[in-house]
Amino acid sequence: MRIVLVGPPGAGKGTQAAFLAKNLSIPHISTGDLFRANISQGTELGKQAKAFMDAGDLVPDEVTIGMAKDRMEQPDAVNGFLLDGFPRNVSQAEALDVMLQAEGMKLDAVLDLEVEEDEVVKRIAGRRICRNDSSHVFHVTYAPAKTAGVCDTCGGELYQRGDDSEATVRNRLEVYHTQTEPIIDYYKAQGLLVTIPALGEVADVTKRAMDALKK
Ligand code: AMP
Numbered sequence: 001m002r003i004v005l006v007g008p009p010g011a012g013k014g015t016q017a018a019f020l021a022k023n024l025s026i027p028h029i030s031t032g033d034l035f036r037a038n039i040s041q042g043t044e045l046g047k048q049a050k051a052f053m054d055a056g057d058l059v060p061d062e063v064t065i066g067m068a069k070d071r072m073e074q075p076d077a078v079n080g081f082l083l084d085g086f087p088r089n090v091s092q093a094e095a096l097d098v099m100l101q102a103e104g105m106k107l108d109a110v111l112d113l114e115v116e117e118d119e120v121v122k123r124i125a126g127r128r129i130c131r132n133d134s135s136h137v138f139h140v141t142y143a144p145a146k147t148a149g150v151c152d153t154c155g156g157e158l159y160q161r162g163d164d165s166e167a168t169v170r171n172r173l174e175v176y177h178t179q180t181e182p183i184i185d186y187y188k189a190q191g192l193l194v195t196i197p198a199l200g201e202v203a204d205v206t207k208r209a210m211d212a213l214k215k
Contacts, residue, residue: 007113010120017084018135026080056171113198132156
């Protein structure tokens with residue numbers, strides 16, 4: 001299956017993507033994670049992306065599309081993938097269609113995680129992520145780690161992403177509304193869009209998404 005996950009920052013894309021990818025036995029491809037890995041390894045691509053990410057802006061398409069394409073061409077992705085955070089604007093969505101068409105492939109579904117804006121800000125402000133694995137996500141109030149600052153799953157250090165500060169979150173939401181939301185209509189027009197209410201327990205949201213994919 002080839003699936004795209006969309007939704008505002010804080011909708012739980014990373015958390016849901018990890019569960020869905022595992023259930024479906026396909027790789028979870030997160031462009032945000034790929035950028036963060038490049039930054040921590042000090043690569044040229046990481047240097048190009050960093051300032052945009054710190055400000056909560058989109059990294060330019062010239063950098064992003066090539067990186068996403070390289071990842072989708074890896075052997076583990078031949079039978080499908082779950083894209084998390086890509087595409088993030090209409091020109092990336094068009095580039096993805098061109099890429100897939102060239103290989104005789106197409107998307108199976110686009111899952112839109114829907115959540116209220118106030119909720120999103122609360123979720124992001126309290127979010128803490130494991131340095132070892134960004135799919136190990138905690139929240140200081142909603143999902144606290146047993147020991148503050150330490151990942152329950154692997155013992156890694158928990159940290160707050162630099163771009164999770166309130167000012168940057170406001171900009172990321174603005175960027176989401178102006179640049180990313182138009183892809184919802186783009187995919188609706190292709191008959192691919194499935195809207196999933198993303199409130200409630202993590203496992204319930206995963207179930208809603210899995211049920212929708214079976215239809
Ligand atoms: P995420 O982890 O998906 O929230 O992404 C973190 C940041 O990485 C975003 O705020 C952007 O600066 C950058 N980023 C991730 N994916 C993309 C993309 N598809 N296009 C442009 N920038 C991206």
